[in-house]
Amino acid sequence: MSLRTPLGKVLGRGSAGDGVGHWWEQRVTAIALIPLTAWFAIGLLRRHAGKFEDMQAWLSQPTSALLALLLLVALAWHSKLGVQVIIEDYVRGKTAKTTLLLLSGYIHVVAAAAGIFAIVRLALA
Amino acid sequence: MNQRPLSPHLGVYRFAYTMALSILHRIMGGALSVGFLVLVWWLMALAQGPDAYADAVEVLGSGFFKLLLAGWALAYIYHFCNGIRHLIWDMGAGLERHQARRSGVIVVVATIILFAAFVWAVCSGTPVTE
Numbered sequence: 682m683s684l685r686t687p688l689g690k691v692l693g694r695g696s697a698g699d700g701v702g703h704w705w706e707q708r709v710t711a712i713a714l715i716p717l718t719a720w721f722a723i724g725l726l727r728r729h730a731g732k733f734e735d736m737q738a739w740l741s742q743p744t745s746a747l748l749a750l751l752l753l754v755a756l757a758w759h760s761k762l763g764v765q766v767i768i769e770d771y772v773r774g775k776t777a778k779t780t781l782l783l784l785s786g787y788i789h790v791v792a793a794a795a796g797i798f799a800i801v802r803l804a805l806a
Numbered sequence: 807m808n809q810r811p812l813s814p815h816l817g818v819y820r821f822a823y824t825m826a827l828s829i830l831h832r833i834m835g836g837a838l839s840v841g842f843l844v845l846v847w848w849l850m851a852l853a854q855g856p857d858a859y860a861d862a863v864e865v866l867g868s869g870f871f872k873l874l875l876a877g878w879a880l881a882y883i884y885h886f887c888n889g890i891r892h893l894i895w896d897m898g899a900g901l902e903r904h905q906a907r908r909s910g911v912i913v914v915v916a917t918i919i920l921f922a923a924f925v926w927a928v929c930s931g932t933p934v935t936e
Contacts, residue, residue: 708896711889718886726927731867733859736852753846760839767836788843796846799853806853 703762710759717752737803746804750797757793761786824910831888834881841878876925883920887913 683690694700724745729735739745764785772778819825851862865871891909894900900909 708893711893715886715890718882722882726924731863733852733856736859740852749849753849756842756845760835760842763832763835764839767832792843792846796849799846799849802853803849 703765707759707762710755710762713751713755714759717748717755720748721752740800741803741806743804746800749800753793753796753800757789757796761789764789824906827888827910827913831885831892834885834888837881838878838885841881844878879924880917880921883924884913884917887916887920 692700724739728739740749765782768778768781768785772781848862848866851858866875891900891913894909895906900906
């Protein structure tokens with residue numbers, strides 16, 4: 682016998698109310714981040730990271746700029762989901778929890794926007 | 807509703823190194839979220855031009871920040887390796903206890919090897935440090 686209501690079963694959203702979306706997005710971004718972060722880390726190690734000209738030349742190429750954009754979006758998304766779980770698990774009290782979740786969400790959106798703006802400016806300058 | 811328990815209840819489990827690896831995955835992930843903000847700050851400096859970039863490089867190249875950057879490199883390598891382990895679990899494979907323990911050892915060994923390779927690359931004249 683199940684205690685779940687027929688409507689709950691059909692909607693498939695579980696007790697948290699938002700289904701498997703969070704779990705799935707965490708995995709999709711994780712898979713994307715395997716090649717993207719590896720590309721960025723190796724690219725950085727192969728160049729003079731301290732030299733403005735080298736970094737600009739690298740990230741202003743169309744392919745690099747595109748990969749960097751994808752990296753930033755996937756990273757921001759994955760990070761937002763991860764921090765969300767940490768806050769949900771360890772922060773007590775609804776006010777503190779909601780405040781921190783909102784704050785983390787805003788910070789991630791601002792960081793992603795700033796990163797995208799920087800890449801676009803480098804690529805189109 | 808306020809009486810509902812928080813997860814995970816670390817206190818009720820006997821310690822196992824696979825548990826330490828799981829906790830470490832979360833801690834490293836949190837550290838990398840801070841690192842993401844530094845990455846964006848670095849990109850913004852780069853987009854602003856040579857002067858702003860030189861200032862940023864000076865900050866990032868200071869002794870304290872070098873240590874932090876090495877820490878983020880280690881955190882990334884570990885989270886990367888253990889993340890692949892998690893993805894394999896998500897496909898339904900390797901969930902038996904002996905398999906999970908073995909893959910845990912593989913993750914630690916791979917992390918040590920990759921971090922050693924990173925330190926070697928940075929110290930042995932790869933252009934990144936110049």
